[in-house]
Every structure is written in C-alpha cells, then in structure tokens.
Amino acid sequence: MSTVHPLNPRPPSGKYDRLVLPNGLVHRSLYTDPQIFEEEMVKIFGGSWVFLLHEGEIPKPNDFKQVTVGRRPTIVARTESGEVVAMLNRCSHRGSPVVTAPCGNARSFVCPYHGWTYANNGELASVTFPAGYGPDFDKKAHNLGRLPRVESYRGYVFGSLNPDVEPLLEWLGNARQHLDWSIDRDQAGPGGVRVVEAIRMTYKGNWKHQNDNNTDGYHTPFLHKATNLMNRQRHGAGKWLSHVNDQTEMVCQYLGHGHKLGDHRPELKSAWQQSRPVPGRETFSEALIAGVGEAQAREQLELVGRAGINLVIYPNLFIMGNGTFAVFEPVAVDLTNIRYHATLINDAPDEINQLRLRFEEDFHSLGSRDDSEIQELVQHTLTVIPEMEWLDISRGTCRQSVDEKTGVITSNKTDDTAIRGGYDWWRTLMNRDVRTTVVV
Amino acid sequence: MQTKVKATEETRYVGAALYADMEAFLARVRANGDAQFLPPAELARVERFLKLEARLLDRRQYKRWVELLAEDFAYWIPGTWKNSSLSREVAVNFDDRRRMLDRIAYTDSGVQAAQTPPSRTVRSLSNVEAWAGAAGSIEVTASLLISEFRRRPMNTFAGTQNMLLTPSGEGFLIKYKVIELLDCDAPQGNNSFIL
Numbered sequence: 001m002s003t004v005h006p007l008n009p010r011p012p013s014g015k016y017d018r019l020v021l022p023n024g025l026v027h028r029s030l031y032t033d034p035q036i037f038e039e040e041m042v043k044i045f046g047g048s049w050v051f052l053l054h055e056g057e058i059p060k061p062n063d064f065k066q067v068t069v070g071r072r073p074t075i076v077a078r079t080e081s082g083e084v085v086a087m088l089n090r091c092s093h094r095g096s097p098v099v100t101a102p103c104g105n106a107r108s109f110v111c112p113y114h115g116w117t118y119a120n121n122g123e124l125a126s127v128t129f130p131a132g133y134g135p136d137f138d139k140k141a142h143n144l145g146r147l148p149r150v151e152s153y154r155g156y157v158f159g160s161l162n163p164d165v166e167p168l169l170e171w172l173g174n175a176r177q178h179l180d181w182s183i184d185r186d187q188a189g190p191g192g193v194r195v196v197e198a199i200r201m202t203y204k205g206n207w208k209h210q211n212d213n214n215t216d217g218y219h220t221p222f223l224h225k226a227t228n229l230m231n232r233q234r235h236g237a238g239k240w241l242s243h244v245n246d247q248t249e250m251v252c253q254y255l256g257h258g259h260k261l262g263d264h265r266p267e268l269k270s271a272w273q274q275s276r277p278v279p280g281r282e283t284f285s286e287a288l289i290a291g292v293g294e295a296q297a298r299e300q301l302e303l304v305g306r307a308g309i310n311l312v313i314y315p316n317l318f319i320m321g322n323g324t325f326a327v328f329e330p331v332a333v334d335l336t337n338i339r340y341h342a343t344l345i346n347d348a349p350d351e352i353n354q355l356r357l358r359f360e361e362d363f364h365s366l367g368s369r370d371d372s373e374i375q376e377l378v379q380h381t382l383t384v385i386p387e388m389e390w391l392d393i394s395r396g397t398c399r400q401s402v403d404e405k406t407g408v409i410t411s412n413k414t415d416d417t418a419i420r421g422g423y424d425w426w427r428t429l430m431n432r433d434v435r436t437t438v439v440v
Numbered sequence: 441m442q443t444k445v446k447a448t449e450e451t452r453y454v455g456a457a458l459y460a461d462m463e464a465f466l467a468r469v470r471a472n473g474d475a476q477f478l479p480p481a482e483l484a485r486v487e488r489f490l491k492l493e494a495r496l497l498d499r500r501q502y503k504r505w506v507e508l509l510a511e512d513f514a515y516w517i518p519g520t521w522k523n524s525s526l527s528r529e530v531a532v533n534f535d536d537r538r539r540m541l542d543r544i545a546y547t548d549s550g551v552q553a554a555q556t557p558p559s560r561t562v563r564s565l566s567n568v569e570a571w572a573g574a575a576g577s578i579e580v581t582a583s584l585l586i587s588e589f590r591r592r593p594m595n596t597f598a599g600t601q602n603m604l605l606t607p608s609g610e611g612f613l614i615k616y617k618v619i620e621l622l623d624c625d626a627p628q629g630n631n632s633f634i635l
Contacts, residue, residue, distance in 0.1 A: 199519050199530050202627035226552035230545040279514075279536035280454035287455075337627040342530050354456075360530040366546055369632040370553035 014431030020423045024394025024416065028382040030426075031206040037333035039430065044315050045070030046161040047434035048258075049171050051317035051327060052076050052086055055155045056195035056343060057103075062120060065103040068329050069147070069159060075099050076157065077120040080107065084152060086159045087122040087144040088438060098144065109144075122146045122440075145438030154183050155193070156317070161436035174408050175259035178311045182321050185307060191346030193323065196357065198339035199364060203372035205379035207315075207330040210338065212422065213371055214310050214318050215252050215260040217413035218395065220244045223374055227367045231276065240264075240274050240306045250413035252396075254421025258314025258429075262413060268308035271322060272298075275305030276366070278358035284351040291349065303348065304355040312418075314425060324360060334379050340364060393419050451536040453512040459526035462516060466524060466618055469581045469602045475571035478578070486570045486580055489605070489612050494563045497634055502544045505634075510606055510613040513537045517619045517635065532624060532631070543634065554632040560589045561633065565601065578605045578612070584619065586635065597635060598622050 019027035029036060052067050053076050064077035066089060073089040075098075089097045096113035108125055109118045115128040122144035127133060148163040156179070158168055169176065186193060203210070213219070221228065221244045231239040249266035268274070272285075289297040307321025318326040323343035330336055342360035344353040382391075396415025403410070411417035478486065489508075496505040517532040518524035526534060535543060547555055568582040584601040587594060604616035619635050 196528070196530050197520065197625075199532060200625070200627040202629055223553055226546050226549040229549045229551065230542055234542055234545050276542065277538060279451060279534060279539055282450050282452050283455035339627075340530075354527060357527075357530050358534065361534055365533050365632070366542065369630055373554040373556075373630065 014427075016427045016430045020427045021390075024392060024397055024420055025390040026393055026423055028385075028389055028391065031208060031379065032333060032383045034333045036430075037206075037330070041070035041330070042436055043432065043434050044426070044429050045330065046072075046436040047165070047432070048162065048315070048429055049149075049158045049160050049165060049168060050315065051313060052150070052157045052159045053327075054193075054195045054325070054341070054343070055084065055152060055157055056193050057341075058084070059194065060105065062105050062107050063103070064099070064106060064109075064120060066099060066101075067327075069161065070330060073097060074147070074159075075109070075144075076159075079119075079121045083121070084150060084157055085121045086147040086150045086157075088146075090145065091116055092124065092142040092144060092440070093127075116142075118144050141440060143440040145440060148437060148439045153179070161438065162434055163437060163439075164435065171257050172313070173257050173259070174255035174406055175257070175261075175311065175313050178255075178261055178309055179313070179319060182307070182309060182311065182319050185321065186303065186323055186343075186345050186348075188345045189347045193343040193345055196342040196344060196360070198327075198341050199360070200337060200339050201364070201368065201372065202331075202335065202337045203375050204334055205336060205372070205375035206333060207328050207336040208426075209375040209378060210328055210336060210371065211312060211315065211318075212393075212419045213375070214312050215262040215418040216416075217244070217248070217250065217252055217262055218415070219371075219374075223370055224367055226370065230366070235276060238274060239276055244414075246412060246414045248413050251410050252413050252415055252418040253411075254409040254418045254424075256407050256421070256425075258312075258422050258425035260312040260314070260418035260422055262310035262418070263308070264306070264310070264413075265308040268306075270302065271305035271307050272301040275359065276362055278304075278355060278362060280354060280358055284354050288349055288351040291351075300349060300352055301355075303345070303352050304359050312422070314422065322359075323356060334383070393423065396420075451512075451538050454514070454536045456527065458512075458514065462514060462616055462618065463525060463527075465579070465604055465616055466516075466518075466602065466620075469579065469600075469618075472569070472571070472579075472581065475569075475579075478570045478572065482578075483568070483570055486578060486605070486612070487568055490565050490568065490580065490582065490603075493614070494565060498561050498563055500558065502548060502634070506541070506544070508612075508614050509537065509540070510608075510615040511537065513540065513614060513617075515540055515617045517621060517624065519624055521620075521625055532621070532628060533635075540634075547633070552632070554630055555590075557590055559630075559633040562587050573604060576607050577615070578607075579603075580605060584635075588633070590630070595629065597631070599624075 050069050057065050058078045061080050064075050067074050075089050076086045078084055089099050091098050091111040093116050096111055098109040098111045117125045119125050124139045124142045147159040149160040151168040251263050253261040309321045311319040316328045326338055326340045342356050393416040396411040396417045400409050400411035400417045409417055515535040519532045563586040565582040570578055570580040573579040580603045582601050584599050586597040599619055599621040602618040605612040606615050
C-alpha cells in the first residue's frame with residue numbers, strides 16, 4: 001500500500017500487522033473479536049482524540065450534556081466562566097453516575113446514592129455527614145475523573161484520556177481545511193450556530209462498518225438502488241444519487257491520522273437544486289425570495305441540501321456539510337449507535353433554518369436504513385463464517401496518487417483508498433502503547 | 441402507483457401555520473381530559489375507519505391507503521417526548537403528501553435493502569377515544585402496538601397514534617397522523633416501514 005509518507009509513516013510494527021495486510025486485506029476479527037473491541041475502547045476511543053460534542057450543544061454557562069467516550073459515560077459541562085470541562089460520570093465514592101439526566105443546566109451535580117456534591121468543573125464541593133471521614137479526608141483526591149485533554153476547534157470539542165496525545169491541530173492535519181470549508185460555508189457570523197437535538201439510530205454491527213461506509217462511493221448505485229429509482233421516477237435526473245458510476249469526477253481522499261474524505265464538490269452545482277424537495281420547499285423558499293430578493297435568496301438556499309463533502313474525522317465524527325454532522329457511538333463489538341445533528345444558523349433567515357430541519361430528515365428515512373441493514377448482514381456473516389477470514393479493501397491501489405507535499409492520497413470516489421488509509425491509522429493506534437488516565 | 445411529482449404535490453400547505461396547528465393538535469391530545477367524547481354510534485364509525493387504515497398498512501396496500509389521505513396530509517413521528525416542535529426540531533419522520541409518495545415509491549421499488557424482505561406487521565389499536573374538533577373534524581387518540589417481523593428477533597413498536605380526520609362523503613380522510621413512540625428519543629432500529 002503506497003500510503004507511506006513522512007506525514008503518514010509506516011505504522012510501528014506490532015501484533016496487529018498480521019490482521020491488516022499491506023495488499024489491502026483486513027481480517028474479520030477486527031469486526032467480531034470482543035477483545036479487540038475492548039482494546040479499541042482504550043487505544044482509539046481514549047488513547048487518541050475523540051469528538052465529544054459541538055459547543056452549540058451546551059451554549060449557556062452551566063449547561064451540561066452527557067456523551068460517551070468509547071463507552072464511558074461522560075459529562076461535558078460549560079462552567080460559569082465559560083470553560084468547557086469533560087469528566088467521567090462516575091462518583092469517586094462508590095461508582096454511581098452522578099448525573100442521570102441526558103442534559104441540563106446545573107452549577108453542581110449531586111450524586112443520587114449518598115449525596116456527594118461536585119461543582120460542574122468536577123471538583124468535590126462537599127460530602128454528606130463529613131464527621132464520618134475524620135479530619136484527614138482529602139477532598140481534592142476525590143474530584144470527578146476529568147479528561148486530561150479537552151480542546152475545541154471552532155466549536156467542535158474533542159477530548160482525550162491520553163495526556164501525551166499530539167496537539168489537536170497537528171492531529172486534525174489535512175482534515176482541518178475541509179472542516180474549515182464546511183464551517184465557513186455557513187457564514188454564521190457572530191451569532192454562531194445552534195445544534196438541534198439529535199435523531200438517534202442503532203445497528204447491530206461494528207462501529208467501523210459505518211465509519212468506512214461514509215467514504216465508500218462504490219456502494220451507492222447498488223445498495224441505494226431504491227433511492228436511486230425513486231429519485232428518477234419521481235424527481236427526474238440530476239438529484240444526488242440518481243446516477244453514480246465510476247466515470248465520476250468525484251474523489252475519495254485519505255488525509256492522514258485516520259481522517260477520510262469523500263469529495264463530491266467536483267459535481268456540486270447547486271446543493272439546493274440537487275436535493276430532493278423537502279416539505280415546505282415552495283413555501284419557505286418563496287417567502288425568502290419575497291423577503292430578500294431572488295439573487296440573495298438563491299445564494300442563501302445553497303445552505304440547504306447535500307453540500308458536497310463526506311468528511312470522517314477519525315474515529316467518531318462525520319461531517320456532511322451544510323451544518324449536518326453525525327457521531328458514532330460504539331456500544332459493543334456488534335452494536336453501534338449513531339446520533340445525527342442538524343445545526344441552525346442564528347443570524348440566517350428563519351426560512352433557511354426551517355428547510356434545514358426538514359432536509360435533515362431526508363436521507364435518514366429514505367436511505368440510511370439500507371446502509372445499516374447491510375452492515376447488520378455483514379456483521380453476521382463475518383461472525384459465523386470462520387473459514388473465510390479476509391475482507392478486500394484493495395480497490396484503487398492501481399490508480400491512486402499521493403501528493404508529495406501534504407501526503408494526501410487521492411483516487412476515484414468509488415475506490416477504497418480512504419478506507420485503506422483508515423486501517424493504516426487503526427493499526428498505528430492499536431500497535432502503540434498508550435497510557436490513558438484521568439486527572440482529579 | 442403514480443410516479444412523477446404532480447404540480448398539486450407542491451405542498452404549499454406546509455409552513456409555520458401548519459406546524460403551529462399540528463403542535464397545538466398534539467398538545468390538545470396529550471391533555472384531552474375535558475373533551476366532549478363522541479356518542480357511541482359516531483365512535484363506531486371512527487373505529488371502523490381506524491381498522492381499515494391499519495389493515496391496509498399491515499397488508500402493504502399503499503395504493504388504497506393513499507386514497508385515505510387528505511390533500512393536505514401530514515405524518516409526524518416526533519423525536520422528543522415533551523413539547524415537541526416542528527419548527528425547532530428534526531423529527532424521526534415528517535412527511536407531507538409529496539414525501540409520503542416518495543416513501544411509497546422507495547418502498548414499492550422492491551429493491552430497498554432495509555425492506556428486503558419486507559416487514560410483516562400486525563398492529564393493534566386499543567383505548568380509542570375520539571371527540572369533535574373544529575369545522576366538522578374529529579380528533580382521535582389510541583394506543584398503538586405494532587409487532588414487526590423481518591428476521592429474528594421480532595420487534596415491537598409501541599406508542600400512541602393520534603389522528604385528525606376530516607369528513608369525506610360517508611367516511612373520513614386523514615389530515616394528520618401523529619405517532620408518539622415510547623422510545624422516540626432513544627436510538628431507533630430498522631423503522632423503515634410506514635407506521
């Protein structure tokens with residue numbers, strides 16, 4: 001695999017070299033072995049950067065929200081002074097979760113078991129009936145376990161349990177310009193964005209299936225045939241997913257550090273025109289035109305619809321442009337939850353935000369389920385057929401090209417180039433010794 | 441099934457007013473303690489209609505089912521349990537007539553992966569209550585239990601089915617169908633059939 005480059009060095013050799021082979025073969029145990037999954041939860045979802053949430057999910061002082069880091073229940077809170085803190089939702093006393101609500105606004109968290117009270121930055125504020133602990137009780141040693149590293153990049157908050165993890169910007173690397181493109185496209189201005197409560201889905205399959213699928217441009221004409229046919233029958237040619245073949249100008253890219261891109265922008269003419277009509281399309285777009293005039297309305301309507309990128313920020317964030325993002329939540333080796341969020345632009349005309357809400361529902365219910373169906377079937381066959389051990393991800397090896405300056409590897413959108421890169425990074429993380437810890 | 445989108449499907453009835461009306465309808469249903477319930481004969485007509493609708497969906501007779509939908513039909517499965525909003529939230533499903541016809545074309549294509557094989561369903565409606573709404577309409581709420589099978593295990597979809605019916609000839613048309621799923625805000629499994 002010609003993914004070796006100063007920015008994508010050959011992974012340190014280790015025990016996982018035998019499961020991810022350089023000729024584009026991945027072993028089935030990566031999807032089916034519970035012990036490998038346990039190790040991923042430490043080395044990937046903990047030992048590396050993990051996406052936690054968007055700051056727009058906790059906009060006000062003292063807002064908090066529960067997320068997962070791997071499987072660890074985690075509270076992300078904005079303190080009174082505005083600092084974003086991430087801490088494991090586990091009382092340092094006897095292990096009870098201290099927060100049961102999925103989100104809320106609180107200056108402190110009171111453990112429901114014995115009433116220990118923590119400030120929302122994780123510091124133990126008081127214990128109940130303190131006389132029983134005597135004068136030498138060290139409150140500071142009993143804070144909530146906090147993630148040693150939490151950093152926000154333009155509103156996207158990442159955390160790590162590895163105090164020695166590389167700087168966030170270095171890790172984002174080549175993915176950063178595409179994340180910037182997506183954020184800048186919103187032209188949100190000083191009002192910023194707000195994040196809509198998620199729609200959640202689950203499938204009985206390994207988290208890497210969906211992670212791979214998001215930059216797999218090969219499956220769309222086949223797995224999404226029903227969406228395809230429906231588009232052509234009902235809405236004519238020219239909608240996304242009406243026609244995909246391997247003559248496309250669209251590309252996939254491996255960006256390094258596990259990050260992957262399906263770049264549809266070469267064929268993006270108009271996000272608004274290329275998307276299926278959503279409920280209220282005429283009402284809201286015509287009101288907008290009446291309000292701001294045709295030219296400006298046309299420009300603003302481009303903030304609705306498939307925007308042209310499928311950006312996977314490893315391991316758990318998926319950016320689709322025009323304010324939509326998804327988060328993968330591994331639950332077990334064969335069970336994954338996904339939360340899908342729309343974001344609204346506070347300073348944009350209301351019509352745009354109304355259309356964004358309806359667009360977010362579009363592919364969830366007219367496409368995504370077909371992906372999860374196949375992932376469940378694949379999970380089953382990989383689990384129960386031990387005689388066939390390998391998955392082939394070699395497509396595109398013969399025609400991909402490497403940018404010598406950036407290390408980015410580019411190939412046809414239908415190729416496995418990005419997926420292959422992701423497994424190089426998987427092997428890098430899994431072969432590396434890592435220390436995960438909390439700070440109290 | 442009809443195929444191309446017709447001009448009449450340009451669903452101009454969807455907008456802020458519809459959202460407010462549907463939200464108010466759902467709020468009313470959720471707190472319907474003071475309603476003036478229909479007399480038994482009227483209620484029986486409503487129940488007969490609900491059974492027909494349930495049977496057509498269970499038998500996947502979508503062409504006939506569409507005939508039960510009003511021109512300004514809307515179908516809503518909120519993703520939240522309280523104070524649900526169409527103007528602030530994304531729904532598990534929100535279909536106007538056009539999107540519902542998209543959905544039927546998608547499902548009826550015969551090649552939809554998540555419906556190969558198709559879901560077999562049997563739905564039970566119970567605790568049916570109905571009362572008179574504005575302009576001759578009837579508001580209905582009922583407990584809904586759908587047993588669904590494609591492959592093991594069998595699944596259960598449980599919730600409340602709320603409808604706003606408008607009179608049409610001897611029968612009714614469905615203007616709103618709003619389903620409150622018990623697990624609306626939890627991760628959803630394969631829900632790719634029409635509830």
